[in-house]
Amino acid sequence: MRMDKIRKKYLLITTVTVIAMLGGCGTDRSVKIYTADSEIAAEESSTQKMADAQSQQENESTQASRDIFAMDTYMNVTAYGVGANEAVRRAEEKIERLDSLLSTGDQNSEIYQINQNGGGILSEDTAYLVERSLDLYQSTNGAFDIAIYPVMKAWGFTDDNFRVPEEEELQELLTLFKAKGAGKNIKVKKM
Template sequence: MNRSVCVFFFVFAFFIISSCGVSRRAELRSRAYKIEGFAQGTSYQITYYAESAIISSRSISQLFSELDSSLSIYKPYSLINQFNNSANGLIMDDHLFKVVQRSMKIWKESEGVFDISILPIVEAWGFGANKHSIEPSNSEIASALSCSGSDKLRIEGKRLIKTMPCLKIDVNGIAQGYSVDVIAKHLESKGIQNYLIEIGGEIRVKGRKQPGNQLMRIGIEQPAEKGNDEPIIQKVIELHGGAITTSGNYRKFIENGSKKLSHLINPKTGRPIENKMISVTVKTRDAMSADGYDNVLIGLGIEKSFDFLKKHKGLEAYFIYRDDHDVVRDTASAGFFK
């Protein structure tokens, strides 16, 4: 090695060591800042670590307002409602485009288990913006099914086209995860590298707690036992980064006599999902993917879910279910707790 190379190596190594030292000193000066509130029909909490409060609650509220104006079926003026009320479609903004594009991908991969064109069926069961507890008739379900199906949707550039005027979409099964990712991008654009974002139980993590440098810890609920409203923490995991979301059929339902009907609908039958699954928690790189795939897995059931996971590297899941004797059990894919 000649002298000029040695000098370069020394300067390069000194730069790395110095940079690490500066970074570590910044981490030692970091503290936790929290922003909490209510949006998208649920609570949210953002915890980030920085030397000063560089994210305002106002900027977060503006993001939620922007997201709702695009994706919320509960806002009459939203872009998604404009699409639903249109005869054949419209030009999407970036939010709707990204969510619909990913939804169509998951629809194809799941062979229709996840389907955003389910809104006519959701409304028939009273889970839409206009809630009710009257079970639809067979003919009402058949009518709703005839107006659904993502095969009746087409994306051309930024235009979303529907082939039937009665077709309507609902992205609630994936939009909250997408919202988490949007806020994560906002934090990272401000140079924040350590954070935890949670919206209605949908979580994304990067980095570690500061200044102690501990990993972020996440609790996974088990449904409360009968007669007890308090949920039980079934497992606690440490996240090195990425997203974790949960889909369950024990929190939202309608009561019809002695029956509790899940809000999770099978797009193929037009009826609530009936299987042994209680909840599915998915861990993967981004929250939008986790949010979409947790719906797929709860619809597939235990056996088919493991087959699905084998085909999707980077996707891990934890399941809570009832066995044939109605006993609550749990199981997970090999990489979930790693």
């Protein structure tokens, strides 16, 4: 049980760290050399300019960027430094894996399956996110509610059929998703 909590915290920390790393960081390798002898100063300045240009080329060659569409969002993932291509590749894999687990529109996703079947077996990652979402529901007094999908669908956010639903329709849908109704029906059983 303790190892599960540690693994979940590690997964959360790893995800946050990857996202933070993707924000990018740079280093300034410029060095100024001052000397009384102008000839030496000019030569060193020229050498420094070449070193700066090489450093800039190295930084540019160790930058990787990729546009990704997942979770109904356009994302640009950029990494800098040695291993930038690998970092971007791994970030894209993680994003796509989470999208395949959590999508409400993909018939093969775990979330789609439990929405359609009223329950089901979740992977460890999805179960952890559902548990955290229910915790957030409690700690925000219902402001954060994972069961809002029917309301989003009524507005057309899930299928691009945008419209303004009637007040009566919204009120009926709102009774479906409040955690005092749907949230109490969401149970996560440990295997």
